[in-house]
Amino acid sequence: MNWKKIAPLMLVSLTVLAAGCGKQEAGPANSASPANAAKPLTDVKVVLDWTPNTNHTGLYVAKDQGFFEQEGLNVQIIAPGEAGADAMIASGAAEFGVSYQESITQGRIQGVPLVSIAAVIQHNTSGFASPVAKNIKTPKDFQGKTYGGWGAPAESAMIDSLMQSEKADPSKVKIVNIGDADYFTAVKRDIDFAWIYYAWTGVDAELRGEPLNMIYLNKYSDKLDYYTPVLATSEKLIKEKPELVKAFTAAAAKGYQFAISKPEDAANILIKAVPDLDKKLVMASQKWLSPRYQDDAPRWGEQKRQVWENYANWMLEHKLLEKNLDVDAAFTNNFLPASSK
Numbered sequence: 001m002n003w004k005k006i007a008p009l010m011l012v013s014l015t016v017l018a019a020g021c022g023k024q025e026a027g028p029a030n031s032a033s034p035a036n037a038a039k040p041l042t043d044v045k046v047v048l049d050w051t052p053n054t055n056h057t058g059l060y061v062a063k064d065q066g067f068f069e070q071e072g073l074n075v076q077i078i079a080p081g082e083a084g085a086d087a088m089i090a091s092g093a094a095e096f097g098v099s100y101q102e103s104i105t106q107g108r109i110q111g112v113p114l115v116s117i118a119a120v121i122q123h124n125t126s127g128f129a130s131p132v133a134k135n136i137k138t139p140k141d142f143q144g145k146t147y148g149g150w151g152a153p154a155e156s157a158m159i160d161s162l163m164q165s166e167k168a169d170p171s172k173v174k175i176v177n178i179g180d181a182d183y184f185t186a187v188k189r190d191i192d193f194a195w196i197y198y199a200w201t202g203v204d205a206e207l208r209g210e211p212l213n214m215i216y217l218n219k220y221s222d223k224l225d226y227y228t229p230v231l232a233t234s235e236k237l238i239k240e241k242p243e244l245v246k247a248f249t250a251a252a253a254k255g256y257q258f259a260i261s262k263p264e265d266a267a268n269i270l271i272k273a274v275p276d277l278d279k280k281l282v283m284a285s286q287k288w289l290s291p292r293y294q295d296d297a298p299r300w301g302e303q304k305r306q307v308w309e310n311y312a313n314w315m316l317e318h319k320l321l322e323k324n325l326d327v328d329a330a331f332t333n334n335f336l337p338a339s340s341k
Contacts, residue, residue, distance in 0.1 A: 062255030
């Protein structure tokens with residue numbers, strides 16, 4: 001998995017499909033009364049941030065189990081394409097999508113009207129990974145090593161921040177751009193460490209018998225325990241169609257709750273929807289990730305203001321933002337179902 005950079009909205013090439021009448025199930029053959037006909041479903045697109053993986057399982061479960069239909073929605077799960085998920089959501093090419101706190105924060109500073117409506121995972125499971133043989137156990141060990149990334153300013157800032165916490169010298173790290181290159185290939189050829197999600201690449205390393213050292217970001221600062229990924233929509237949709245946002249979020253919550261309580265069944269649903277995925281990896285990843293979706297939150301999807309504020313302040317401190325973030329406009333819990341606890 002990777003983080004997509006925010007694409008300028010002017011680069012978005014939209015092919016807006018005409019809204020259909022929606023899916024409608026026929027009533028009994030001998031019934032001519034409109035009252036007996038099923039209510040048409042509202043067509044909705046949700047765009048992924050990356051190729052399908054266990055961060056997305058709840059969405060596939062909600063579709064497979066009919067949770068979206070129960071909320072009156074006909075949901076199409078689509079790939080982000082060249083424009084990227086954030087640009088598609090903001091422009092209306094997709095009503096909902098998978099994003100990240102970091103990209104929504106940067107986007108809002110630039111005037112991109114995105115809003116996070118649910119945290120997919122309650123705590124940050126990303127960090128810097130390296131093969132055990134590289135002997136990188138703490139940020140201090142980054143000195144003299146080569147980092148492979150995708151060229152985002154946040155990467156060097158994160159490395160600097162972690163190394164400074166251990167009084168190490170960030171200038172002694174070589175940073176190269178490997179784009180979308182595979183982690184396992186890159187660490188054997190060009191680099192010593194990279195930024196990954198443990199739930200996918202880390203679990204994959206376990207299955208491959210290639211143990212790695214993992215330096216989780218949130219172990220070094222509370223400010224780095226931000227929400228990644230999140231479900232997002234646009235300010236426009238929230239303003240004009242709040243009931244649609246509520247319906248989508250309710251169905252997604254049911255999907256992720258299913259994945260929490262039935263990880264094996266959820267993994268099989270994802271595999272059925274995307275048969276090209278590695279079945280062993282999906283199953284192992286799902287078992288690792290399912291208890292972490294909600295973790296210690298009172299309900300799946302819950303977001304804390306302090307988490308948004310902390311990370312925005314960190315970004316501001318490291319000159320990744322030009323001004324303060326309007327935190328309360330960046331996220332909302334208003335569309336989440338009530339806690340069952």
